[in-house]
Amino acid sequence: MPKMQHQFVGEFREGMPFLGGFLWIDFVNTTPVINGVVQDLIGTKPAVEQWARQANIAMDESAAIDPPSALNALREQLAEAFDCLAASEPLPDTLIATVNGLIASSGIRLYLSTGDSAIRVDERLQLVGPPVATAVAWDFARFLADFDHRRMRHCDNPACVMQFYDVGKNNRRRWCTMSLCGNRDKVAQYRERKATARSA
Numbered sequence: 793m794p795k796m797q798h799q800f801v802g803e804f805r806e807g808m809p810f811l812g813g814f815l816w817i818d819f820v821n822t823t824p825v826i827n828g829v830v831q832d833l834i835g836t837k838p839a840v841e842q843w844a845r846q847a848n849i850a851m852d853e854s855a856a857i858d859p860p861s862a863l864n865a866l867r868e869q870l871a872e873a874f875d876c877l878a879a880s881e882p883l884p885d886t887l888i889a890t891v892n893g894l895i896a897s898s899g900i901r902l903y904l905s906t907g908d909s910a911i912r913v914d915e916r917l918q919l920v921g922p923p924v925a926t927a928v929a930w931d932f933a934r935f936l937a938d939f940d941h942r943r944m945r946h947c948d949n950p951a952c953v954m955q956f957y958d959v960g961k962n963n964r965r966r967w968c969t970m971s972l973c974g975n976r977d978k979v980a981q982y983r984e985r986k987a988t989a990r991s992a
């Protein structure tokens with residue numbers, strides 16, 4: 793059983809979808825289609841800052857926020873990676889190089905602290921680099937260490953572009969969210985059944 797088994801806690805935060813199950817998938821999901829129009833939730837610097845806050849990405853006061861153009865390029869690479877991984881196909885070398893470049897200066901540091909009698913040893917992740925791209929690349933690298941490609945899916949609603957990693961026990965999640973796409977399908981099925989019943 794993969795170590796990453798935990799309850800799905802997908803949600804919207806300030807209207808932005810965080811339902812992918814992993815930070816890097818939520819990052820790929822930042823171009824939702826709303827009323828038929830593709831939105832870019834990280835298209836400007838203030839938007840990047842807002843998304844990063846909702847994504848709980850730690851921001852150093854002194855660190856400059858990522859330029860949207862760089863994030864757009866990373867997002868395109870990771871969107872492609874999602875489909876490669878889901879199909880058990882090898883990742884492009886360019887993506888591997890991008891991710892390696894982004895996480896090269898980051899690492900887990902040990903930190904000692906003294907309590908009442910015992911000494912504590914804690915691990916702390918220290919990300920060095922553009923805050924959003926580095927956090928996303930780190931999350932992606934950790935994901936690669938332990939994942940099941942059969943759990944990577946696009947939402948079943950053909951009009952929806954959301955994708956996710958199904959962390960459910962039965963691996964039967966079909967929708968990005970019940971509220972957005974699941975219920976819509978139920979309503980459509982209900983109408984269809986009613987129409988069929990009428991015409992019979």
Ligand SMILES: [Zn+2]
Nearest residue numbers: 947952968973
């Ligand atoms: Zn959906």
